[in-house]
Amino acid sequence: MDDELPDASKLTKSKQRWASEGKFLTGHVSRPESERLPPGQHLVRDWPILDLGKQPDIARERWRLEIKGMVDRPVALDWAAFMALPQTRLSSDIHCVTTWSRYDNDWQGVLTRDLLEHVQPRDEAGFVMLHGYDGYTTNVPLADFATPDAMLVHGWQGKPLARAHGGPVRVVIPHLYFWKSAKWVRGIELIGADKPGFWEVNGYHMRGDPWAEERYS
Ligand SMILES: Nc1nc2c(c(=O)[nH]1)N[C@H]1C(S)=C(S)[C@@H](COP(=O)(O)O)O[C@H]1N2
Ligand SMILES: [Mo]
Numbered sequence: 001m002d003d004e005l006p007d008a009s010k011l012t013k014s015k016q017r018w019a020s021e022g023k024f025l026t027g028h029v030s031r032p033e034s035e036r037l038p039p040g041q042h043l044v045r046d047w048p049i050l051d052l053g054k055q056p057d058i059a060r061e062r063w064r065l066e067i068k069g070m071v072d073r074p075v076a077l078d079w080a081a082f083m084a085l086p087q088t089r090l091s092s093d094i095h096c097v098t099t100w101s102r103y104d105n106d107w108q109g110v111l112t113r114d115l116l117e118h119v120q121p122r123d124e125a126g127f128v129m130l131h132g133y134d135g136y137t138t139n140v141p142l143a144d145f146a147t148p149d150a151m152l153v154h155g156w157q158g159k160p161l162a163r164a165h166g167g168p169v170r171v172v173i174p175h176l177y178f179w180k181s182a183k184w185v186r187g188i189e190l191i192g193a194d195k196p197g198f199w200e201v202n203g204y205h206m207r208g209d210p211w212a213e214e215r216y217s
Contacts, residue, residue: 036093038210041101048100049164052198056133056184063168065152067115069190070125075118082152082169086114092149092174095210107172108155112145115152115188127194130171130180131187137197138180140173141207142190149174152185177208177215 037043060079068074075081088111094102121142128145130138144150150173154161161167166183173180179199200206205214 035211036103037101038095039213041095041099041210044100044102047094047102047105047165048096048098050096050098050178051183052134052136054134055163057163058133058168058184058186060168063186065169065185066187067119067190068187069129070122070192071190072120072122073118079168082110082154085110085118088114088151089155090149090151092172094174094178097177097179097204097208097210097215105172106157107151107153108158109151109153109169109172111148112150112152112171112173113148116146121190124192125190127191129187129189129191129195129197130182130185131189132166132182133184133186136182136184138182139194139197139200139206140176140180141194144173144176144180144207147173147175175209177205177210179204180208 063079065077065082066075067077077085087108089106089108091104091106094100094105126142128140128142130140151171152169153172154167154169156162156165161170166181166185169185170183171181171185194206196206200217203216205217208214
């Protein structure tokens with residue numbers, strides 16, 4: 001094929017793409033305050049706990065995060081390797097499909113962009129499947145997974161993320177409904193074609209944009 005480039009220029013191309021998409025931006029993806037609360041949502045002050053009913057107990061020493069599939073550098077990170085990645089602290093809102101939203105969550109962790117830079121996604125990768133230690137799965141378009149405020153979180157309000165909320169490490173993708181934010185994350189699989197995860201098989205939306213009320217398919 002004539003659009004096939006040699007490896008080195010492919011790498012440069014993907015680096016330029018990250019840069020033009022604002023690779024080094026951190027913080028909120030801006031939205032006017034009047035649109036902060038998505039339609040059909042109400043604010044809560046406490047943080048509800050929702051999961052399949054079993055909360056895996058994974059000590060940091062035993063925890064591993066595998067990133068596999070369509071990447072040039074598949075890795076299995078242990079705690080030390082994960083903490084050696086660039087660390088970011090930022091605040092974002094939660095929007096759950098069950099209609100509660102919670103503002104101003106102070107997260108600490110690794111930006112998905114910094115993780116992706118580490119593993120180098122191939123051009124064919126278009127989606128990610130997230131895997132939890134409880135067997136939970138959820139699918140997310142790679143572009144959504146790579147937004148500047150999407151993170152792998154290990155801290156909340158300055159403390160280690162509680163086990164009930166997905167500690168030691170969970171995903172947080174603030175601009176999608178919270179079921180896309182896998183708790184107790186153990187694997188990130190880059191795939192070419194979209195396929196449904198746990199709730200998506202049961203009728204939840206493949207993307208889940210709260211402002212478009214993409215609740216069910
Ligand atoms: N591993 C795992 N991640 C999960 C779930 C789950 O059951 N298992 N539930 C999802 C759903 S439906 C929601 S609303 C949020 C709830 O996160 P919270 O309990 O921290 O509020 O986690 C999401 N991530
Ligand atoms: Mo949920």
